[in-house]
Amino acid sequence: MKLVAIVGSNAEQSYNRMLLQFMQRQFKVKCEIELLEIKDVPMFNQDEDRSDCFALRYLYNKITRAQGVIIATPEHNHTITPALKSTLEWLSYKLHPLENKPVMIVGASYYDQGTSRAQVHLRKILEAPGVNAYTLPGNEFLLGRAKEAFDEKGDIINPGTVQFLETCLDNFMKYVEVVSKLQKPKPIEPEDLDCGKPIATTIRGIDPDDPDWLDKAAKQVNAVEGNTYVKLSNGLLTVDQLDMFLNAMPFELTYADDNNQFLYYNNKHQEAATMLGKRVKEQVGNRMRTVHGTLPPARMKNVEWVIGTLRNGNQEYVRTIVPGTPPEIINTHNYQAMYYPDGSYAGINEIIFNFKPWLDWYLEATGQRLVGGNAAPSIPGGKPAAHGADATSGASEAANDSAVTDAISGASES
Incomplete structure (x- = not known):
């Protein structure tokens, strides 16, 4: 709590x-x-x-x-x-x-x-x-x-x-x-998924949907790279070290800022087809509407709901298990709000990982086992994973839906 x-x-x-x-x-x-x-x-x-x-x-x-x-x-x-x-x-x-x-x-x-x-x-x-x-x-x-x-x-x-x-x-x-139970969440206003409200860190003059946005934007702002040191709040790393550190994480990470511009994903040297949330370099910089361009309107509303929920502070995170995966995979997504120094919303980071190996390791290390028959894993709120929609990506409530789409990267599994 x-x-x-x-x-x-x-x-x-x-x-x-x-x-x-x-x-x-x-x-x-x-x-x-x-x-x-x-x-x-x-x-x-x-x-x-x-x-x-x-x-x-x-x-x-x-x-x-x-x-x-x-x-x-x-x-x-x-x-x-x-x-x-x-x-x-x-x-x-x-x-x-x-x-x-x-x-x-x-x-x-x-x-x-x-x-x-x-x-x-x-x-x-x-x-x-x-x-x-x-x-x-x-x-x-x-x-x-x-x-x-x-x-x-x-x-x-x-x-x-x-x-x-x-x-x-x-x-x-x-x-x-x-x-x-008596509290009502703040009403969620429509989200501008077209990056129409530039913020202090928005790089202007380059179309966010340009597939070469990353290289062009880096050149425009003279972004540091290589062995240049970056002072962090609790550390000092070179850009290369920071990149290695993030890529070595046992999770897939993404970040979209509070202008709903998709700015980063880590890549553990994987092809998009092998990732739980499929991403490609050309998506970096994209408007969120472009990232989710193939989604039907109902699913786009789910994207807006999660962003709005985190922006309003109705919840500090949204978690979901994507249904319809093989038994050796528990496709877990955690959408976490990020905040500026004054506590206002600074964007959303997403962590995607297969929870199954972690669960298996924990059970083996502690000598415990799962009980409860064939009940589906539950997500916060008590909803079975197989029946709960991925709130951010708009994953269907049908467990066999093949068009599960990652909310931040928007790369479809279909």
Whole structure:
């Protein structure tokens, strides 16, 4: 489960930040908790709309994609901090990421009562019409005497306190599952599959459907190659090393940017006919509509649905098993959203691989076996693979369909 946790203080030293960091470490097996800071959020002033500033865009995008939100509030003068109040004002002015979002409240303070009064005020704010959050009832975690509550590693000392916190989190995770049934995904707007909205990295002046786009575009922008070094966020590789690294991956990888332009696929020195998602070099740079030019309109809608679903943050990934393959192949596709530094949608990467050898290895290594008779493998949502359409490529619901088409590369298997 993907949760985000808002630090309700803009102070450098915060016991509420320590509380959330402890939860992040202590319960990492249960769920993924990502901390969000409000230090850079401007003071709310409706006369000077700052809804588009980086700090607020970042919070909006992160909260929108999360399944649930945890807010750790201090207590200042019997209420929440001005920084947290200002942030919630912005997030209920023009942006409304907390609407219908499940929220859990925790808090730490210097005194015996924890943050009881601040939490009461925060609940009232979260219930306001402009916020409309679903706040977890009961389960009030009030960490008093915070100075003495943590050890030098930042861990809560009292085992009973940790156990109660875990109980509250478990209840919140159940609450998230219940509330998710009440939530409606954002409506998906029609996708521009013709690359008609150039972005900062769009290379102009060359027809995206030109079969020589890769060479022409590389020449136009003086793209580096060979032994030129590329500094990455966590590494330094030459272009050749980076290319070798990606080509050595035991997966077929593709990438299309947020302008719906197909820009990359790795190739483990295979011919297209031997790949699960068949690709050719001439497709690099293509408009997504061209990539899928042979698809009937109904299947093209499936392509738009997956891109729109990821763009909207309705889901962070879409996974499917393509039906109609031989028994030695479980053709698995994972479509994952990518994000810019401010958390906005940056495109889609696809991982395609045969899951069968991995499954066989796991069963052999652990001495386990599959049970359940002849039931078809299931995909998320409980749909049998043989009856679930490939949402991105528009693969038919018929298990024997021979026109399964990869959503990103668009290379047909027929």
